[in-house]
Amino acid sequence: MSGYIQEDIDPEELAHRTELASAIAGSVRDLIDATVRTEVGETDIAEARRLIAAATEILRKDQLPGPFGIRFNADGTKRSWGNAVLGRRNPIAPPVDIRHETEHSWLEVDLGPQYEGPAGLVHGGVLALVFDQLLGSTAEFQGVPGMTGTLTVRYRRGTPLGPIRGEARVDRVEGVKTFVTGTISVDGEVTAESEGIFILPRWARGEVPEAMRKSVGEG
């Protein structure tokens, strides 16, 4: 499966690259927030655009020919830096850190004004995005990974922008299908719930490298 790249990098160098990735993405996240909420006038907008164009030109000096993909060391250590939810180097990603316990997985993340849907509330598609990753990662961690076949979300009440908590657990496994359920809550109150069916695709059912197989559905 293309897009999965084995790329052995020694731990010290990897820590350095991770720091750089997080730093540039953090700066751009700040820029996104500043852009959404700016009230400055035409002159400042023109000046900001000139500086952004200069920064873009610097980053364009050396680019990947396509998306980042999923890169892993021989030991299975994985980098999904382009992932829309987890991606360390993707300013679109909050980014989310998913924690795995024996029975369940969880995350806490602050969703700011760039994720707005209804006034002051998180966009429903963004919540679906977070669920997709949380539930998919939960299936992967439990050793029953898959790609999202079906994801349903029930929005029980509006989710205010700000800190949210997500939790998920595997409900059951039927053959190649893993059923995962989860909730998103704010201040202990559930605002949305979800069920996902994660299916181990045909290409991953045979002999594929373990690190790649473990990545299916995790991103």
Ligand SMILES: CCCCCCCCCCCC(=O)SCCNC(=O)CCNC(=O)[C@H](O)C(C)(C)COP(=O)(O)OP(=O)(O)OC[C@H]1O[C@@H](n2cnc3c(N)ncnc32)[C@H](O)[C@@H]1OP(=O)(O)O
């Ligand atoms: C490439 C990089 C990877 C790695 C990708 C990693 C990135 C992941 C990022 C986070 C998660 C995502 O967003 S994933 C991206 C969004 N999802 C996708 O793009 C998936 C697109 N769809 C597909 O690739 C495929 O349709 C699959 C894998 C879902 C299923 O195809 P398949 O593998 O051929 O399945 P098949 O053998 O026919 O069926 C197996 C069983 O599942 C049932 N089944 C089949 N489809 C569905 C379905 N949509 N919803 C429910 N159930 C279904 C069948 O009835 C059958 O049940 P029974 O007869 O056994 O009872």
